[in-house]
Amino acid sequence: MCVLLAYEAPADSMIVKLSTAFSNDDVLEIHILFHELITDAYVNNYASGNIWQNYLTHFILSNENFFSLACERREPPQGSLKDIALHDFEVFMRLFSLDNEHLHYIDNFIGDERQNSPVCEISKAIAESHSSQKIFDIVTNWYKRHGVGYFSTRKAFRYDGGKFAALANSDVGDVRLDDLVGYEAQKAELRANTEAFISGRPANNVLLYGDGGTGKSTSVKAILNEYFADGLRVIEIYKHQFRDILKITEALRKRNYKFILFIDDLSFEEHEIEYKYLKAIIEGGIETRPENILIYATSNRRHIIRETWKDRDDMEHNGDIHRSDTVEEKLSLASRFGIAINFSSPQRKMYHKIVKSLAEKSGIVIDDAELISGSDRWEIRHGGMTGRAARQYVDYLLGRKQGE
Numbered sequence: 001m002c003v004l005l006a007y008e009a010p011a012d013s014m015i016v017k018l019s020t021a022f023s024n025d026d027v028l029e030i031h032i033l034f035h036e037l038i039t040d041a042y043v044n045n046y047a048s049g050n051i052w053q054n055y056l057t058h059f060i061l062s063n064e065n066f067f068s069l070a071c072e073r074r075e076p077p078q079g080s081l082k083d084i085a086l087h088d089f090e091v092f093m094r095l096f097s098l099d100n101e102h103l104h105y106i107d108n109f110i111g112d113e114r115q116n117s118p119v120c121e122i123s124k125a126i127a128e129s130h131s132s133q134k135i136f137d138i139v140t141n142w143y144k145r146h147g148v149g150y151f152s153t154r155k156a157f158r159y160d161g162g163k164f165a166a167l168a169n170s171d172v173g174d175v176r177l178d179d180l181v182g183y184e185a186q187k188a189e190l191r192a193n194t195e196a197f198i199s200g201r202p203a204n205n206v207l208l209y210g211d212g213g214t215g216k217s218t219s220v221k222a223i224l225n226e227y228f229a230d231g232l233r234v235i236e237i238y239k240h241q242f243r244d245i246l247k248i249t250e251a252l253r254k255r256n257y258k259f260i261l262f263i264d265d266l267s268f269e270e271h272e273i274e275y276k277y278l279k280a281i282i283e284g285g286i287e288t289r290p291e292n293i294l295i296y297a298t299s300n301r302r303h304i305i306r307e308t309w310k311d312r313d314d315m316e317h318n319g320d321i322h323r324s325d326t327v328e329e330k331l332s333l334a335s336r337f338g339i340a341i342n343f344s345s346p347q348r349k350m351y352h353k354i355v356k357s358l359a360e361k362s363g364i365v366i367d368d369a370e371l372i373s374g375s376d377r378w379e380i381r382h383g384g385m386t387g388r389a390a391r392q393y394v395d396y397l398l399g400r401k402q403g404e
Contacts, residue, residue, distance in 0.1 A: 014040075014055065015095070022100050030102050037106065045117040045153075049124065051106040056096055057123040061142060064149045071143035072256045082136075089132035089139075096126060118146075118153060147231070151257055155224055156234045159241055159248055167236075177222045179361075180215045180387070181354040186341045187219065193339055194223050197294055198230045198258045204338025205282055205295040207266075213388025214343040216298040217264050224260070236262045242277040249281065253290040263297040282336040297337070351375070351385035358394040364401060371397075 014037060021029040037055055041047035046054040067085055070077060077085055122142060129135050146152040154166040177187045190206065197203035208216040224234045237248065245261075252259050263278075281289055346354065355375040359366065378393040379385045 015059075022098075022102070027102070031105075034102075034106055038109070041109070044119070046119040046123070047109060048117075048120050049109060050127070051109045052098070052103055053096055053107075053127055054119055054123045056092070057126060058119045060092065060139060061119060061122065061152060062149050068143050068148040069254075071140045072147045073254070074144055074256070077140075086132045086136055089135045093132060093135065147256055151233055151255065154233075155228050156236065156262075158236045159244065162244075162247070164235065164251075172221050172224060172234075174225055175218055175222045176225060177219065180218060180222065181357045182346055182350050183215060183219075183343060186343060189339065189341055190219055190223060191226075194227060194232070198227055198232055200291075203294060205336070206297070207337035207340045208296070208298045208343060209301065209340060210343035211345040211384075211386060212300055213383065213386030214345060215387045216343050218387075219343075220260070220262055220296055220298070231257045232260065233257050234260045234262045236264065238263075239266070245277055245281050249290055249293055252293055255292070257292065259293045261293060261295045263295065266297040266299045267301055279333050279336060282333075295337075345384060345386050348376075348385060351379065351390060354387055354390040355393060358390055359397065362394055362398050364394065364397050366397065 014033065018030070018033050018037075020026075021033060037051055038047065041051050041054060044058055046058055048054075067077060067081070070081075122138065125138050126135055129138065142152070150157070150164065150166040156167040156172050157164040158167060159165075177191065180187065186208075190208070193203050193206060208219060210216065220234070224232060235248065235252070237245070241248075248261070278295075282295060352372050352375065355371060356368070359371060364371075374397075375390065375393050378396070379389045382389045382392060
């Protein structure tokens with residue numbers, strides 16, 4: 001029985017079900033459970049090596065409890081707490097070294113290189129350990145450096161029904177700021193603010209606004225990839241979830257990470273009032289925003305909320321001064337972002353530079369004149385000169401090349 005590590009698992013857990021199947025030598029049930037185990041391994045990127053040991057390692061690295069969260073906050077366990085943890089790791093060693101003839105099916109699983117996650121490396125290190133103290137050191141060092149739970153191994157998340165659901169790392173890709181051609185001043189400002197944030201210095205909420213397809217969302221993904229190892233994580237939230245934004249920030253407040261709440265394509269129509277919840281958390285509410293949380297939002301509109309002539313119905317006239325409470329309230333949302341970065345559509349020369357850069361990185365060999373003339377025809381039919389149009393054009397050429 002484990003006290004801190006919550007290893008006295010419920011009856012429907014993989015640990016209990018496999019132990020029962022092993023005891024009964026129920027071959028059919030064992031193989032069904034192995035199928036579930038392999039599926040979980042691929043979903044969580046540890047389908048390489050000894051899957052049983054990887055599963056246990058993934059469990060222990062993901063299990064959020066008093067002990068693991070204290071280690072994440074760099075509060076070293078001492079006295080009785082440490083003694084109890086060492087006892088738990090003794091139990092863990094017995095599970096880890098479980099010997100059963102059926103386990104040979106999954107004790108040397110060969111997946112692809114994408115499945116060789118940090119979980120697999122920690123699993124190997126534990127397998128080479130011969131004492132609970134050594135395992136204690138390995139696991140607690142992981143908690144201190146990377147944290148615990150999904151936040152320790154995944155980059156991006158969404159808020160779903162009161163919980164944080166991890167997005168596959170492939171959804172974020174491996175894009176870097178240097179992959180975004182042009183916009184040097186914009187990238188430098190975004191990078192400087194993010195570095196201040198992860199360093200614990202004062203930093204601002206950021207609004208990235210401008211034309212569609214210019215790299216606003218891509219820039220946020222690039223920032224996440226570049227600073228993931230420094231503890232940066234992104235939580236994507238949607239407009240209908242703004243009512244829960246205080247719950248979200250409270251759940252993240254005590255975690256030892258830096259979180260960006262990412263709102264993509266932020267805009268409000270005339271009848272929508274969700275912006276009031278966002279205003280309250282950005283600045284001015286009684287509940288202050290935690291120091292480990294910033295808000296990065298993208299919008300095609302500089303002032304986020306579309307202004308209509310109806311907004312001027314409450315216009316007051318006082319001499320030469322005209323003021324509308326509705327207009328002022330709506331426009332004040334954009335002003336609450338400390339930094340506003342403009343991403344406008346590139347001029348033709350820059351558009352051509354983006355196309356050439358993307359074609360070169362994709363390994364496309366084509367005459368410059370043909371490449372440029374084709375890109376000009378493409379942008380006319382596909383929404384103008386943007387980085388997105390350039391990417392789509394190069395993908396089109398790449399598809400034709402691979403189909404030859």
